[in-house]
Amino acid sequence: MGLAPEIRPPQPDPTMRDYYRRTIAFARDTMRQPVKAGRDLHFSDLAFFLRFARPIWRVGVLALIATALVSAAKTVLPLSIKFFIDNVLLGETPDPGSLLAGAGGLLSSLNTLILALLVLGIFTGGMDLIRNYWTARFREDYAFNLQTALFEHVLSFPLSYFKSQQTGYILSRLSDDVQILQYTISQYLPQIVANALYVIFAFAILCTLNLRLTFVVVAFIPLYLLVNAVFIRRIRAATYRERERQAYVSRDLAEVITGIETVKSHAAEDREVHKVSRTLRDMVDARIRNTMLSAASEYFRIGTMSLMLIAVFWFGGNEVLAGAMTIGDFVAFAVYIVTFAPTVNTFFAFPVVMQPALTSAARLRDLFAMHGEPGAAPGTGGTLPGAVQGRIEFSGVWFGYSRENPVLRDANFVVRPGEVVAVVGRTGAGKTTLVNLILRAFVPQEGTIALDGRDLASLDPRWLRRQVSIVSQDLFLFHTTIEDNIRYSRPGATFEEVAEAARKAQIHDDIMRFPEGYQTVVGERGTQVSVGQRQRIAIARAFLKDAPILILDEPTSALDMQTEAQIRQTLRVLVRNRTTILVSHRPSLLDLTNRVLSIEDGRVQEFRGADVTIIPGTGCRYHTPGGSVVP
Template sequence: MPEAGGLSGIQCSGLFRRSRRGLSFVREVLRSPSGAERPGGTEDIAFFLRYVRPLWKVGASALLATVFVAGLKALIPLSSKVFIDDILLGNEAGLSSLFPVSSLTALAAALLLLGAVMGGMDVLRSYLMAQLRERFSLALQTDLFDHVLRFPLSYFRSQQTGYVMSRVSDDVQILQYVFSQFLPTMIANVMYVAFAFVVLFSLNLRLTLVVLAFVPFFLLVNVLFIGRIRAASYRERERQAYVSRDLAEVITGIDTVKTHAAEDREAGRISRTLRDVVQIRIKNTMLAAFSEYIRIGVQFLMLVAVFWYGGSEVIAGAMSVGDFVAFTVYIATFAASVSIFFSFPVVIQPALTSAARIREIFGLEREVGEEGLLAPEHFRGQIAFTDIAFAYPGGAPVLRGVSFTARPGDVIAVVGRTGVGKTTLINLLMKAFSPQAGTIMLDGIDLADLDPRWVRRQISVVSQEIFLFHTTIEENIRYSRPEASRGEVIEAARKAQVHDDILGFPNGYATVVGERGTRLSVGQRQRIAIARAFLKDAPILILDEPTSALDTATERQVQEALGTLARRRTTLLISHRPSLLAIAGRILLLEEGRVREVEPGSIPAGDAAAADAQKRHRPVAACNP
């Protein structure tokens, strides 16, 4: 039996295990980052100077105001010397020759005047810094968002929405914090420290050298922690991006989550991702705490040294009481400023991380723009695929030697089993991807030589995945041609046979459709998309399963509108609905990566779409005038 007050073997074993876990945690926090975890550096901050240069006048004015305020602030602790040496002790050789204040009232009045001037200049400085911050943020966010919008479609189809949004927004917010909070405070403190040291040298050279002797210790803290904090910040940003990615995915698919009663499952998935973020944040906090603990310790030793050496100077008569009090007041007041000054390289690491991540976004290759590419003034709409081969990265070939021609006015149906590559054909035509072999010609011009934005302006798309913006019906229709008049919008809605439905809403065309158009029925959303296509009036029309989610009665309405829309255009139709195939004048069968033109009665019966098409297909000559 263990002695009273002692520890049992089990208790000692538990204490030992906890100690080992604690030491393991400390080692993990303080471990040196790997090469892959050393993101960015000061060159990334330099990259963003392009957004500061146009604002140099505002920045210079803000800097001058900051210097002026710091200079006035550095005079305040001198009041303690004036108070002790000149007023209390009546030392005529004090500062009275420079600042002739011989009474307590005069000193108080001088301090009030100094405070009023300093306050007014500080308000001006804050206004100028706000101008600099907000105009910098506006330029950066605008440029970044414009850059992201110009990424190839393949990028957005390979990345989840929440991840992209986090990269674009969260890191910019960190840089905004640097410009709105940290950088102004840093500049002000640097100026104050500079002025304060000038005064300290004038008060006592030897004691000031004692203070400067502690500078290497502050620099040592930076050397120890900069790389670790930067790496930890990078890991935190990445995990936070994963959280945003998963949240956006769950919210977007909330109908599916509810249908499968998967709330607990999704909450658990998000919780696991958040747990990783929390663990990294704890490590970040501990890194900051360790560095701050050492920094505060150095400050405490510096203060002790000032008291010991300064006190010795006063006792020896080499330093006046007023000088010593003023010196210690300076040490006390700018201790925080010195801490901020020397902690800058550590605290700036999250900003450097965000700057590196934003610069990484800027470094991603944008879609080839208008410069050097063709944008013909006239376009008839002829399409020619010649020996096209394509495979997705790491996947098997999807298309092998695909060739066909679509002339203006042709309505061509592309049929085949699910996953055979029908939508890939459309993506290639839209320049979302580039073929590995073969050529695609538009009016005899190689698609590779055409500006992608010009190409997409020549194409109207009506698909099964309709996206409507959270705005009015009129604005959603007008999205295809923003300059269209109200009358043209209404005419497009009439052609799409949705005008009467729109008038049935209390607010008519001003009705807000809700996020992704959830306040409208599937059929109404589909016909609004058709109205967009009517309004755009592009030479090429792509119909990608446009009626797959519709009931028979609604499909009949949509089919009639699509038949009208297809007239006098080059139309590619992808559909498994036999009734819709009836508007096609030609049918292309895509199987095993190759395409061939077939008669309706010769489509292989194994194709689910083709089986019904054999029975019900009727070419519509009116679609091919």
């Protein structure tokens, strides 16, 4: 007979073991003392946010007065139980030394007590409706003032900020943090004000009912403070991590949706889902940590509240048994504690529940602390010259997106008023960078750029850009009508002026073929019209703006040869009597120019336009009439 098989105890599932290990590590990490995340709000920051309440301070005062009256009325209501038991049911005579003796004598009749309760109920309900209206008015107006000021401030940032940040991240900072702050103002601030007033009024009444029992209640306050001391910093750090990861999710989602054509053309849906899911997982983990910390702090506060109720019943019951307290006083005191304890719990939870709002406020304060462009906001400086001649001069300009790799090296050239200058070079040579420097999207690291002898750094950037019409290769149309998109360059233009600009840009006939004509909505980023039509709408904008300086950045890159020939004749009219910088790889456009600036290895070289011919297939080399090839 064989040996019996060895019986082994069940082994833990490795998968479950790893799961438990990760859970324990997650909980340990959640309760770990946090590294400082973000910056703390200071009193000056809180004072900063008060400025958005100044225009509506009267509404805030009315809401506060209504809140105080509602809280006072609700505080008085539990006293009716004392009068009902002691004075109506038991028929006891009020103690002449009691502060409530007068009210007890007046409400000793059941009819009088019921009438008083009806009046109090009607007053409380009506005043609560008024309070809700004024609170909602204050909340919405405050959020409006804050978000409007924030949006205006962010729009004053230099173009380099928007080029360095992803759209989804910026939108999250603009919307999510404001919504969190608005939610806090709408939910917690009115509640905390009402609770604070209720605590004050109720505490005064508790002292009147039984001073010694009130001291028992006060003895539990340090426990609430201890819970806050343990959890506040942890919740603040967890909230900061959650907000940042939420911004990253918005960033990644916006990027995928914006580039959906590229994603689908490369069948990359699974890759993008995987990438976004990793970011989502980080946000989910941060949100779970935040939720667990808030739940743990709430658990300890409720435990403290329960201990306080037990202590009140024990000490209060002994007071009644000893004859030191009436039944009505004890019942009223107990009712106050039943309502008072949750209110105290909410009051002391306020620093904890405010952490998301404080985190959002700190992030918003960081945005407000960022400096916009000089002169980008009214009253912030920047010269506003008179007439513009159009002389543009680069003197010793160095610029690079990193100092180790300069895009432009000691650029020196002059574009004279009314002159047409072409800028050519290989892809990535720095042609668009040169245009962005003229528009003050970036600032030179060395050297100066001047307009009519004035350094661009001294000019108001908004004024500067009003003097420039630009047709960029990065075509952007707004999700509105064709007419509104053309009029964007000059909002006060008439329809006849818009149509004339469209005719000059050779787009009028195309527009009239649409069923809605000029009222055709182009779709988001102009997806309902072709690339060539978008480019001609952009050219129509430049015609309509009629600025003294014109920048054409690959203006015919999306056009067929026939349309380009038509546009070229129109451009001859457009560039007349205005300073024009033309960035183009099209040899056919060089006959519009007086001179050519070639960018090679960051150096800017100058040639006469009539002496230069682009040799197809040779990148940025130029053939002169003498036969030599210039790199």
